[in-house]
Amino acid sequence: MLEYIGYLFILLGVLAFLVSAIGLIRMPDVFTRIHIATKTTTIGTILVLIGAMMSEPSWSLKLALIGFFILITNPLSSSVIARASK
Amino acid sequence: MFELIIIILLLAVFISLYRFLKAPTLSDRVVAFDTISIMIVSLLVILSLYYQRSFYLDIALVFGLIGFLTTTVFGRYIEKGI
Numbered sequence: 001m002l003e004y005i006g007y008l009f010i011l012l013g014v015l016a017f018l019v020s021a022i023g024l025i026r027m028p029d030v031f032t033r034i035h036i037a038t039k040t041t042t043i044g045t046i047l048v049l050i051g052a053m054m055s056e057p058s059w060s061l062k063l064a065l066i067g068f069f070i071l072i073t074n075p076l077s078s079s080v081i082a083r084a085s086k
Numbered sequence: 087m088f089e090l091i092i093i094i095l096l097l098a099v100f101i102s103l104y105r106f107l108k109a110p111t112l113s114d115r116v117v118a119f120d121t122i123s124i125m126i127v128s129l130l131v132i133l134s135l136y137y138q139r140s141f142y143l144d145i146a147l148v149f150g151l152i153g154f155l156t157t158t159v160f161g162r163y164i165e166k167g168i
Binding site: 011024030034055059 | 087091094095097098099101102104105111114116117118120121124125127128131132134135140143146147150151154157158160161162164165
């Protein structure tokens with residue numbers, strides 16, 4: 001049962017990635033593209049990692065390490081690009 | 087189920103790749119590259135579930151580190167030059 005809830009979380013995360021890709025095409029400005037790319041990829045990665053933790057609980061430590069790393073570095077890289085492209 | 091998830095994720099990767107190839111400025115290319123690298127990290131996590139092998143997670147960690155380093159170095163290059 002927990003596996004199928006995990007698959008649902010992974011599907012939601014992948015749909016967030018699809019929203020991110022469509023937003024990269026549709027948005028009019030550089031800063032709005034940076035905005036949508038950072039937010040949707042962060043929530044998509046966190047949802048995929050939560051789903052993977054639910055469907056395979058013995059790998060939780062490595063998955064939590066990847067999630068921690070994404071949560072630190074993703075706003076930082078977005079900030080660097082936004083400051084450089086003003 | 088996993089095939090559907092991987093097909094949707096690859097569709098997102100190819101749309102971002104189109105953006106990467108047809109971008110108006112350099113900042114757009116760097117943003118599209120950053121998006122693609124984070125998508126590939128998630129794709130490696132999904133592949134580790136699909137094949138039931140855990141070494142894809144190590145590759146995902148190192149790939150995320152190298153993608154972050156590339157984005158930071160390109161931001162510094164846009165800001166100040168070499």
